[in-house]
Amino acid sequence: MKFFVDTAEISEIAELKDLGLVDGVTTNPSLIMKSGRDILEVTKEICDLVDGPVSAEVVSLTAEDMIAEGRKLAKIADNICVKVPLTWDGLKACKVLTDEGFKVNVTLCFSANQALLAAKAGATFISPFVGRLDDINIDGMDLIAEIRQIYDNFAFETEILVASVRTVNHVTQSAIIGADVVTVPPAVLKKLVEHPLTANGLEGFMKDWAKTGQNIL
Numbered sequence: 001m002k003f004f005v006d007t008a009e010i011s012e013i014a015e016l017k018d019l020g021l022v023d024g025v026t027t028n029p030s031l032i033m034k035s036g037r038d039i040l041e042v043t044k045e046i047c048d049l050v051d052g053p054v055s056a057e058v059v060s061l062t063a064e065d066m067i068a069e070g071r072k073l074a075k076i077a078d079n080i081c082v083k084v085p086l087t088w089d090g091l092k093a094c095k096v097l098t099d100e101g102f103k104v105n106v107t108l109c110f111s112a113n114q115a116l117l118a119a120k121a122g123a124t125f126i127s128p129f130v131g132r133l134d135d136i137n138i139d140g141m142d143l144i145a146e147i148r149q150i151y152d153n154f155a156f157e158t159e160i161l162v163a164s165v166r167t168v169n170h171v172t173q174s175a176i177i178g179a180d181v182v183t184v185p186p187a188v189l190k191k192l193v194e195h196p197l198t199a200n201g202l203e204g205f206m207k208d209w210a211k212t213g214q215n216i217l
């Protein structure tokens with residue numbers, strides 16, 4: 001399973017890249033707003049830093065304008081993946097842009113039927129938002145399992161990119177279900193390493209080691 005980082009903060013991406021944890025990056029208008037940066041400038045910097053796909057989202061609502069924005073965003077770098085919303089216009093833009101050879105991530109997916117439409121429109125990635133489904137008391141991970149089954153039934157090549165990840169369990173469940181990609185906020189990614197038994201175990205080893213009076217270096 002690939003790990004994308006869900007942020008537009010250059011320093012966070014750089015830190016995680018040093019650990020080999022960045023197979024790609026996803027951004028959206030809210031993350032660009034949080035960064036306080038110009039979308040074209042910050043996206044270019046991210047593309048220069050990361051080899052994998054970098055999702056940059058269109059902000060128009062008509063297919064025609066989404067296509068124009070997508071073409072402009074795609075000029076930033078070869079690893080740009082144009083992100084479009086899961087609307088009829090977004091699907092139209094997806095079809096045109098993928099036919100032109102661009103990578104397209106269809107975002108704001110909340111149902112299996114929406115994911116089916118995105119695959120039919122040739123999406124490179126489908127982004128189901130699991131956290132936002134959990135927020136309204138619908139298990140987001142059930143949707144990932146449904147999409148996995150549907151895509152496997154018909155050998156769709158669209159990759160399932162689990163988004164709106166809020167917990168470490170979302171990551172575990174994505175891996176168990178067989179999602180292709182999980183895009184994780186840096187704070188959640190850092191929590192993946194934590195376990196109280198690891199911390200307690202290390203403390204015990206350090207106390208005993210001190211009693212030996214030895215050094216390795």
Ligand code: G3P
Pocket residue numbers: 006026028129131132163164165166183
């Ligand atoms: O990848 C989509 C993500 O940024 C949305 O997350 O937590 O705002 O639902 P959230």
